Amino acid sequence: MTNHLNLRRVRKRVDGKRAVSVAISSVILTAAVIAVSFVVLFWAQYRSSAYNEQYSEAMNSDITKLKERLTFEYIFYNSSESNLIVYLMNWGRVDNVTVQTVFVGNTTWFTTFSNIDLKFLNGTSAQDLDIGEEGYFLLYLPNLVLRKSYSVRVITGRGSVFESTFVA
Amino acid sequence: MKVHLSLKKGLKKLITNPKGFSSVVGTVFMVLVMMILSTSVFLWTLSQNTLYNQALKERNQMELDRLNEKVTAYNVNYTVSGDVVTVEVLLKNEGAISIRITTLWVLDTTIKKYGFNNNLDLNLKPGENISLVNDKAISVELEGANATDTFNSWFVTTRGNAVPLEEEGGIILAQVAAGIGSVSMNYGAFLYYNVSKVGSEYVLDNYPNGSEGFTLPQTDIAFEVCLTNFDRNKREIKLFSSSVLWMLFPISPPQQPRGAKWYIVNVYNNGTIASTFTEVTLSYGVPTRVYFASYNDVNSGGFSPSSSGYSGPAAVNLMLVGKIGNSSYGQNIPFVSVYVE
Numbered sequence: 367m368t369n370h371l372n373l374r375r376v377r378k379r380v381d382g383k384r385a386v387s388v389a390i391s392s393v394i395l396t397a398a399v400i401a402v403s404f405v406v407l408f409w410a411q412y413r414s415s416a417y418n419e420q421y422s423e424a425m426n427s428d429i430t431k432l433k434e435r436l437t438f439e440y441i442f443y444n445s446s447e448s449n450l451i452v453y454l455m456n457w458g459r460v461d462n463v464t465v466q467t468v469f470v471g472n473t474t475w476f477t478t479f480s481n482i483d484l485k486f487l488n489g490t491s492a493q494d495l496d497i498g499e500e501g502y503f504l505l506y507l508p509n510l511v512l513r514k515s516y517s518v519r520v521i522t523g524r525g526s527v528f529e530s531t532f533v534a
Numbered sequence: 535m536k537v538h539l540s541l542k543k544g545l546k547k548l549i550t551n552p553k554g555f556s557s558v559v560g561t562v563f564m565v566l567v568m569m570i571l572s573t574s575v576f577l578w579t580l581s582q583n584t585l586y587n588q589a590l591k592e593r594n595q596m597e598l599d600r601l602n603e604k605v606t607a608y609n610v611n612y613t614v615s616g617d618v619v620t621v622e623v624l625l626k627n628e629g630a631i632s633i634r635i636t637t638l639w640v641l642d643t644t645i646k647k648y649g650f651n652n653n654l655d656l657n658l659k660p661g662e663n664i665s666l667v668n669d670k671a672i673s674v675e676l677e678g679a680n681a682t683d684t685f686n687s688w689f690v691t692t693r694g695n696a697v698p699l700e701e702e703g704g705i706i707l708a709q710v711a712a713g714i715g716s717v718s719m720n721y722g723a724f725l726y727y728n729v730s731k732v733g734s735e736y737v738l739d740n741y742p743n744g745s746e747g748f749t750l751p752q753t754d755i756a757f758e759v760c761l762t763n764f765d766r767n768k769r770e771i772k773l774f775s776s777s778v779l780w781m782l783f784p785i786s787p788p789q790q791p792r793g794a795k796w797y798i799v800n801v802y803n804n805g806t807i808a809s810t811f812t813e814v815t816l817s818y819g820v821p822t823r824v825y826f827a828s829y830n831d832v833n834s835g836g837f838s839p840s841s842s843g844y845s846g847p848a849a850v851n852l853m854l855v856g857k858i859g860n861s862s863y864g865q866n867i868p869f870v871s872v873y874v875e
Contacts, residue, residue, distance in 0.1 A: 457692060
């Protein structure tokens with residue numbers, strides 16, 4: 367008797383148009399929410415991994431920049447040939463240190479060099495300096511006043527700045 | 535019991551209510567997504583920051599090590615042969631960390647030219663001394679350099695420090711010594727000993743204190759002199775067994791002076807005189823105690839104690855024979871006088 371009553375109730379619900387549309391709409395809504403949620407999850411994951419990558423690159427760049435160390439072994443100005451020779455050594459903890467730009471000047475004047483021809487001490491061309499390697503570059507500077515103090519600022523490919531002074 | 539029932543009822547109502555279910559699912563999903571993402575990003579960022587901090591720490595340590603490098607290069611001596619400048623120098627690591635030197639720069643300020651030798655591989659432990667003299671001297675090619683030029687030079691360490699080479703403080707002493715020879719004697723440390731026979735061996739009494747050597751007895755005595763090598767070129771001096779301390783007495787008539795001699799000997803740490811002789815080495819700048827005690831050249835006649843045999847004032851000559859570097863060497867130091875009782 368009870369089973370018969372239950373069957374009638376289900377049949378009534380299936381036959382009832384209003385109740386079916388509510389159930390279907392609930393299922394559709396739930397499915398849509400789940401689908402959108404997954405889309406949001408994947409999108410957020412993609413964005414966060416892109417952020418991670420960007421952050422990682424920036425961090426690695428900062429870390430290698432931190433490890434970059436150059437020392438000025440000797441700076442010599444040859445007044446007869448108007449040449450400034452700057453001898454460097456990479457004493458840092460990172461290879462491939464390049465010289466991007468060099469500023470030479472004093473408080474009232476400065477000049478910039480961007481095409482730096484870096485060489486090893488034996489005269490062979492060097493793209494960069496690895497750990498412990500020594501090299502030099504030569505700059506043509508006809509305007510320096512003898513016995514005056516100047517500074518040399520070297521900017522590396524990674525953006526580190528190293529500075530020293532010399533007397534022409 | 536009542537609260538439990540109402541909670542159960544509320545939950546049932548929530549589940550059976552189709553209107554709020556999608557919102558609940560969506561909210562739960564969003565919260566989960568946010569939690570997962572934020573946690574992973576936070577942890578990852580933290581790990582990256584740790585890496586950065588580690589690099590920063592490493593760099594600070596590098597700077598600290600660099601600041602703690604303390605090496606002294608002193609007693610520098612330049613010799614020029616052709617276009618090659620040879621630099622002799624003593625190095626001392628006075629810091630607490632080991633140091634590696636790779637390059638030596640030499641600047642000739644007279645002709646305004648410079649040269650370098652970047653093939654060095656000198657490692658100094660804390661407190662270690664290195665003597666770069668003779669065959670260990672460093673050569674630097676410098677075109678047009680002359681021995682009379684003025685030089686400046688410096689070492690470069692692997693931590694990027696420059697170590698200037700300091701001129702020797704005793705340059706005047708060295709020049710004076712070069713005027714009269716390569717060895718100087720410390721007159722304040724001129725001692726004599728009585729020689730006793732113990733068993734079959736001869737021993738210096740009251741060794742190593744001895745007695746002041748300017749007034750001394752006649753019989754069975756030995757002398758200790760303190761010699762320092764001031765050779766300009768910092769070569770080692772080796773004294774042969776024929777080196778002798780010779781005493782000259784102005785006896786009347788003065789045409790017939792009398793003499794006494796004490797040949798060089800080796801003395802063990804307990805004051806015993808060695809029956810054989812090995813060459814005595816005088817390193818540059820190192821005061822060395824040298825003993826004269828034998829009547830004979832120990833290598834040719836064996837050891838035998840010596841006495842003056844005369845009394846009164848006497849002139850003492852220190853006649854040194856040996857090798858300096860690879861060359862032969864001889865020098866007479868005639869400045870001491872003694873009174874024999």
